[in-house]
Amino acid sequence: LSSNQLNDTIPQALSNMTYLRVLDLENNALSGLIPLELGTLSHMEHLDLSYNLLAGRIPSSLGDLENLLFFNVSFNKLTGPIPRNGVFQRF
Numbered sequence: 001l002s003s004n005q006l007n008d009t010i011p012q013a014l015s016n017m018t019y020l021r022v023l024d025l026e027n028n029a030l031s032g033l034i035p036l037e038l039g040t041l042s043h044m045e046h047l048d049l050s051y052n053l054l055a056g057r058i059p060s061s062l063g064d065l066e067n068l069l070f071f072n073v074s075f076n077k078l079t080g081p082i083p084r085n086g087v088f089q090r091f
Contacts, residue, residue, distance in 0.1 A: 002026040002048070010049070012037045019043050026072070027051040034073070039064045046070040053077060063088045 006028035014023070015037035021044060030052040038047070039061025045068060054076040062071075063086025071091060082088060 002028070004028060006030055009033075010035055010038075010054075014038065015040050017041070021067075022046040024048045025052065029053055031055065034059055034062070034078075036061045038062060041065065042067065044068055048072045049076065051075045055079070057081075058083055060085055062086075 002024045003026070006025065008030065009032035010025065010030055012035045015035065018041065020041050023044065024046065026048045031054065033056040034049065034054055036059045039059060042065065044065045047068060048070065050072040054073065056078065057080040058073060058078060060083040063083050065087050068087045
């Protein structure tokens, strides 16, 4: 779904896609917060939310994504430190 001019918030309902392995929302105009619920996607390996208008902090719940190998949230309006729990200790 990258580069599709998507321009709303990231739907919390994505957390219902329990076997989702790749979520690439790069280069859109998504705004708002990164949903805490994304941290329940235990099969997630690749999460790219870069080049959007996301604000707030990176949810510490994303540290629970034990299978995450790639994580990119660059070029947003995020604030605060990168969480240090769980998978974030590897990055």
